[in-house]
Amino acid sequence: MKNPFINKQHLKDYLIYGGMAALFYLVFLFYHLKDDDYKSSYLLYIGNVAFSIPILLYNLKLLKQPYQKERAVAMSGSAHIATAVGTLLSVVLGALLMLSFHPNIFSTAPSTDALTNAPSNASMDRPAGWLFMVCINALLINFSVASFVSLMITYVGKRDQTKDKPVDVSKYGENRRGTD
Numbered sequence: 001m002k003n004p005f006i007n008k009q010h011l012k013d014y015l016i017y018g019g020m021a022a023l024f025y026l027v028f029l030f031y032h033l034k035d036d037d038y039k040s041s042y043l044l045y046i047g048n049v050a051f052s053i054p055i056l057l058y059n060l061k062l063l064k065q066p067y068q069k070e071r072a073v074a075m076s077g078s079a080h081i082a083t084a085v086g087t088l089l090s091v092v093l094g095a096l097l098m099l100s101f102h103p104n105i106f107s108t109a110p111s112t113d114a115l116t117n118a119p120s121n122a123s124m125d126r127p128a129g130w131l132f133m134v135c136i137n138a139l140l141i142n143f144s145v146a147s148f149v150s151l152m153i154t155y156v157g158k159r160d161q162t163k164d165k166p167v168d169v170s171k172y173g174e175n176r177r178g179t180d
Helices: 008-035 038-063 066-070 072-101 127-157 170-176
Strands: none
Touching: 008 038, 008 072, 008 127, 038 072, 038 127, 072 127
16 A cells, blocks of 8 residues: 655655754754853744744645545644654754854863853753753754644644544554564
8 A cells, every 4th residue: 555645745845844844943043052141042942933833834735635635644644744854854953053053062171152141950061961952942842832733733724524534444453463
């Protein structure tokens, strides 16, 4: 059976919308790194919301496609794959952006270019802790916010969900017999 999630058009959409989402996040990360101050951490959260905008646009595009419009699960799956691609890109490119601002990030000596005005419990003596904070923010919050948006648009945007066809799991069970 051919997988509808993996065709050239969908892969292109995943990369385009996931890349746009990562780019929106990276703009706010750039300004946070440029400020070099703990007080500008709010920019990361604005970036998380900005990350979800291209995912929202991708969901609205999927609402107009006939195959995706018929099945909420397929639409939700496609949006989550685009979210995962964007999250992966935002983590990798965010780490590279931080390395470009702070090349000695993994140095063992305390750095003078660590995050300023951080609270005492954050102990940001070295920028590696800052990198961890940025990567966790990009990984968890970007994926969470965009997943929430994609699920809401998937189920709110469909006018008649009673016509959704249930997934036939019996054909998937046949492939697993004898492997347990």
